[in-house]
Amino acid sequence: MSARALSLVITTPLAVIKQVDGVTSFRASDDSGSFGVMPGHADLLSVLRDCVARWKTGKGEWSYCALHGGVMTVENGDTIRIACREGVLGTDVATLEAEVRRHREAVAQEASRARVSEAKLHARAIRQIMTHLSHDQNISVETALDEIFQ
Known part of the structure; x- marks a missing residue:
């Protein structure tokens, strides 16, 4: 993985719900507030609250995942791993809200x-x-x- 992109893996106890390479920007929230991660970020461990994580790929596309809590790690400035209880994927925030409600x-x-x-x-x-x-x-x-x- 190059220093210009991140690899993102989101898992629940039962499945890998998202695995994507080429992430150029990532945002989520913990108890201290909203934060961002970019390629080359220092190693990090954070306990996420219920939030909507969002990331942008090198193509400029944003993706979203509503997370029901979780633990996030950043390793070697190129890998983000999230282990959460539940996660619902979406391509935009408006439809994600409806999808979370249905879920x-x-x-x-x-x-x-x-x-x-x-x-x-x-x-x-x-x-x-x-x-x-x-x-x-x-x-x-x-x-x-x-x-x-x-």
């Missing part, structure tokens, strides 16, 4: 489905336990449940 709604719906499945599994386990208990005591499941929940 968060999808995550919330999946969490809701998981809670419903967990509740059903729990209810099924209780029914199985009650069935075994009622057979041991020669009473119906309904009678056993009535006694428990009085």
Whole structure:
């Protein structure tokens, strides 16, 4: 990698969501505020807050990634690595906002489905336990449940 460009890698625990060479400028935010990184930058370690990271390639194109926190390192003045919980890529800020909203709604719906499945599994386990208990005591499941929940 030349001293005139950076390599950028953004990862989540499950995937590499972006890997790009030829980055000429990079911006993100941590608790001290917004900052920039250009080729040749000193080594750096920063804990990122929820922010929109943006970078420009040698072609002059800007790209964006909404980050849900993360840790960023700059190594040897030519490599930026970001490890984050979640990241949503976009080509402009306006559409990125809508994409983040859709992503968060999808995550919330999946969490809701998981809670419903967990509740059903729990209810099924209780029914199985009650069935075994009622057979041991020669009473119906309904009678056993009535006694428990009085």
